[in-house]
Amino acid sequence: MAGRQSQGEAPPASQPARPAQGAGGKAEPKQRSTSVVILALMIAMLLAMLDNMIVGTAMPTIVGELGGLDHLSWVVTAYALATAASTPIWGKLGDMYGRKGVFLTSIAIFLGGSALSGMAQSMGELIGFRAVQGLGAGGLMVGVMAIIGDLVPPRERGRYQGIMAGVMAVAMIGGPLVGGTLTDHLGWRWIFYINLPLGAVALFAISAVLHLPKKRSEGRIDYTGAALLTVGITALVLITTWGGNEYAWGSAQILGLGALGVLSLVAFVYVEQRVAEPVLPLHIFRNRNFTLVTAIGFLTGFVMFGSTTFLPLYQQTVQGASATNSGLLLLPMLLGMLVVSLVAGRVTTQTGKYKIFPIVGGFLIMAGMFLLSLMDTETTRFTSGVYMAVLGMGMGCLMQTTMLVAQNSVEMKDMGVGSSSATLFRTLGGSFGVAILGALFTSQVQDTMAERAGDQGAAVTSGSAQLDPASLPKLPAAIRDAYTHAVADGSHQVFLWGALISIAAFVAAWFVKEVPLRGAAKPADGDEAQADQPAPVAEPV
Template sequence: MSQQPQRQPASDPQGTHLTEGLGRWATIGVVAGTMMALLLAALDQTIVGTAMPRIVAELNGLSYYSWVITAYLVASTIMVPIAGKLGDLFGRKPFLLAGMVGFVATSALCGQSHNMLELVVFRSIQGLFGGTLFATVFAVIGDLFPPARRARLQGLFGAVFGLSSILGPTAGGYITDNWGWRWVFYVNLPVGLIAVLLVVATMPYVRSRASLRDIDWLGAAVLSAGLVPLMIALSITRDHAWTSPEVLALLAFAGAMLVSFFFVERRSENPIVPFALFKNSTFSVSMIVGFISGFGMFGTIIFVPLVYQGVLGVTATNSGQLLTPMMLGLIVASTIVGQAMVRIRYYRFLGTAGIAVMLVGMWLLSQVTVSTSRFEVVRDIVIVGAGLGSTFPLYLTAVQSALPRQFLGVASSQVQFWRQIGGTLGTAILGAVLSQRLSVKISEQLGALHLPSQALRFVPSGGNPQSIFDPTAIAARRAQAATLGPQGAAIFDNVLHAIRAGLAATLHEVFLYGAAILVLALIASVFLNDVPLRGPVQQQPGEEGAPIAAA
């Protein structure tokens, strides 16, 4: 049964929300379909990583290994702000459906890949649809519900994002071992199909007078020309120096294009990024906090497995599982803050408290040594996750409530965009610190032992922590030391302990740098404007932008 058309008044910046006039089960169907769309995109990022070693082994493409990840990251980052703007122009439903259908279709293509080059191409296309989903899903919640209910839902959606990080590695390992790596892509098909059917059947659509002429084609092209070299430059710093010609050339070109993008957007009638929004304190503070928290989040996620495997010597067949405690903290905090912020007048201090908690967790991680217990590390990353989870629903809901409805997609996508850029930059900078300082710290620890010259054969060369702490390489060096008898084994144990202590000293600096950056977010969070979380307003007939319920 069709619902009566609903109209949006020009005078109401928030407008009526799409669930008005929908029945209970239709509303549940819309939320479930949107939530499955988020799960589809978020789960894919963690589930594929587990299967990568098997994929590389079968397709014989080790040289393309990093590009499978980089191609998806670059494409999704580019698409997030573009899709956010297009959703504001043409409505959210077509882009949510296009994102899901395209994501599922490219998943099938990835599963059919015969070589690594094909997989890189298909993953880059999939990244475009993944970026569309991330930009659209959180804006859909803004369309569906008034701010008071929206905050609670954003908390639950943040929990879904965290849950995917827990389920992904385990599911990816099981699927790869029992069904084969191609099924980590095929598994998206049934989930995506159910989500598409739910959205088609229950989600309202919005009338729009926008046309193709309203799309900022030049802005999209210039933005892409700036983001592609920027993301590639940051990604290749793991095996290129920051001062290398490749990195410097890419950064210079990216800088020129992004400066050009600023001037192009100032002249556009429908800019992808309306820079005037940064004059709104709620918007600018939320972008700053999102950028810096992304810096800290990815800094933690990338280096926590090294704490376990490198410093503590914990053997882990799946390093992704080591992050489970952090994601549990994120899920709980995201859900609680989403419920609490609608009951607190000065809810900005919830964000300040969350960042402070995250900062404490980073400081505790910086204190980890070779004698630290596993329980202490688990405690530390739960604290980081709880602090991070508190920022997910709060700043997104605040931004959506602070701006007129026509900027809902732009606002939501910019939060995701700046968090992703911050994470990429944080990974690159903190990774460079690790690479440059690790060999120095290891040398300091070994020098303090005053070992005989024959012990140097047990010291790995290079500063790559993955190769230094590779279990196979350690076992080989241990076997070599055993040929020298008990004394050789004892020397090797001392060398290994010194190497682990060197890594702990290096990570001490890395986590302190991350914590220092978070201090900036802590200061910025105090300046957030506590925008009232307004409820729905009755609409008047005859206005554009009217949502019409699905039949």
């Protein structure tokens, strides 16, 4: 029966109408409605993605004005940590009360955090306001993924994978370029203010075209579980950030945080097994594929955030690029990701096969990070561009494929928490990656400065040192040369450890089982076909 439908016959009356079927009637407006909804969702996705990429190229200038080189990673970590802590709650709220209102609320919070970040007068304020942004961003990303999961069956989702990859590429290519241009000509505060008009467009578009069935659950949000998870995550990230830096690894502060993190997570698992509406249902992890791809997503986030955070600093300090040019120098990585993601989406849609992509992606990320670890003060921009292209191709194989497999591994009723869990672990990976790699980077920079320039060099990189690119030419030649080598050495440590972490993702990818995607062309019978199709959630506009 499915084979006949694929040739244009209408589905049975008991099956939800599919937009692609028929020539006229309700199918065409429904198809147009879905397309408009997807476009509006992509605008919201662009909003969250653009903010991540804009900040990277402006970080050296921000540190130069506000000070606090030792807190550099926290500008990213605070955002990622707040996103991680709020993601499960956003996903569960969407499952229980409907996605549209929850989604619009997350956009509003994100825009409020953007405005406040632009007005920050100290590094502490900026970190706090970035956390507010992160709270909203958690709802943006999981909302987009969950709504697309409702609208489009996994087998057909490969077609939209190219669109999502295109949005990511626009954000990643345009973000550094726009961020660098704004920083060079208008000031770094405009990298946050630029979110406001884009966010207004997203709010209007989503309000106007997204029509979802209203739902109201009698269940209650698992606030106890959410609080325990937040405490556990925060404690572990603080350990990775402060350990060996602010406090000794054997200090009471670090040991206390370790005990708090472990106890909180153990209590979280206990609570989730007993509440009626767990914020993170543990039964979804009984599916091997889901567990594997969330682990791969964690490792991918660890590596991706680490590389994109410290690459601009290397390019501006060691290779002498401006903030604008350092954004353009990321193009090889971003174009590699876009091209490979488009190919992966097309192949997945046409064949239903996807296992090869996590395997190839894991290998390419591992190879790309190792190649980047070879960079030093003599590495040319062309050579570093080739290395970044390899890393980008690995990301293109993994970014959307892992989410696709995760959503295909849960029931439709768990689409929200499934999407939020996959997003949570990727975000956690980014948070841990920036914190751990940032600590390694800072430690290596300080060690190299002390070794090459003695006490004077150590003083330059301690506390609130003013080390933006504009101030480097003002330093004595010996100090400037020492700092260039220090940043190169710090980058080497970051990428080498990233390559080692990537080995685990490559190994895990081999154990993913290729389960047929829902919405495949040949279900066993009509009932199965019906079960595979999601209920229509977009109304004609």
